[in-house]
Amino acid sequence: MTHNLGIGRTISLIIGSNLMLWGVGLPIRGLGILIFSVLADYTTPLIQRIVLAVLPGLDDVLTTSPKRQVRTWHLNVGDRVRYCGEMVRQI
Numbered sequence: 001m002t003h004n005l006g007i008g009r010t011i012s013l014i015i016g017s018n019l020m021l022w023g024v025g026l027p028i029r030g031l032g033i034l035i036f037s038v039l040a041d042y043t044t045p046l047i048q049r050i051v052l053a054v055l056p057g058l059d060d061v062l063t064t065s066p067k068r069q070v071r072t073w074h075l076n077v078g079d080r081v082r083y084c085g086e087m088v089r090q091i
Contacts (some may be wrong), residue, residue: 011025011029
């Protein structure tokens with residue numbers, strides 16, 4: 001896991017071929033990996049709960065189509081009415 005994060009390459013650049021630094025760095029790396037794994041185990045359920053709480057709302061937003069606007073005509077006395085493009089009469 002640490003190699004994939006780039007730490008392995010960084011450590012080999014810093015330590016190089018110094019065996020004393022390698023021996024001191026090994027327990028520190030082990031402790032760091034342990035702390036990282038405890039944090040990951042602690043935060044994973046929290047992240048899962050947050051994602052599961054957000055997904056239904058996000059699903060509604062992404063899948064709901066906008067409501068179509070319904071056309072309504074409110075005719076009043078005195079309005080002009082057209083039929084087939086010709087003025088027919090006034091109401």
